Amino acid sequence: KQEVTQIPAALSVPEGENLVLNCSFTDSAIYNLQWFRQDPGKGLTSLLLIQSSQREQTSGRLNASLDKSSGRSTLYIAASQPGDSATYLCAVRPLSSGNTGKLIFGQGTTLQVKP
């Protein structure tokens, strides 16, 4: 059974710091991995999608890497800003999900960037 773990559960950093959020999954048989951002009272915003054949994806100050064989992904945020404060969720789409398209989510990392 696929399980997704995100460590740490919470993180507080000063503004300007570069930081890394970690995601691990137990089964490497995945279609893709997606990173989301969730703001309080709001929905999930897709940040980056990495296909199983890819190693990394970049968008602005965000860089996500995928090491499928070791079951790990990292989300790197450069020069963090207070506006980056949110909960970051990692989700994998297992090959076993077939036509369900089901995503398996981690519990998230709640990030606070202090001015």
Add this chain to the structure above:
Amino acid sequence: EAQVTQNPRYLITVTGKKLTVTCSQNMNHEYMSWYRQDPGLGLRQIYYSMNVEVTDKGDVPEGYKVSRKEKRNFPLILESPSPNQTSLYFCASCARTGSYEQYFGPGTRLTVT
């Protein structure tokens, strides 16, 4: 603007009073699904639909119904809501070709008293 919309965003209701949460997407996506998010349990899939008139159960379907009569809409129906269905609900959609990137709606916070 490509988006998934949900209504209502907030709902407080009483046990047993039927309700429907609507979901609509404007991206012509074939695939749509519903998730609920609960503290300590994360997001769990309730139902999904691969296309019009094709729906199936996810991991936690008890107490819910869905229908897919049009490609853009995928309503979630609670025939007799109970307090354990108090949760934050998300609708999602994606295309069945290409990147399979999933797009989520803004969420519906439901409280059943």
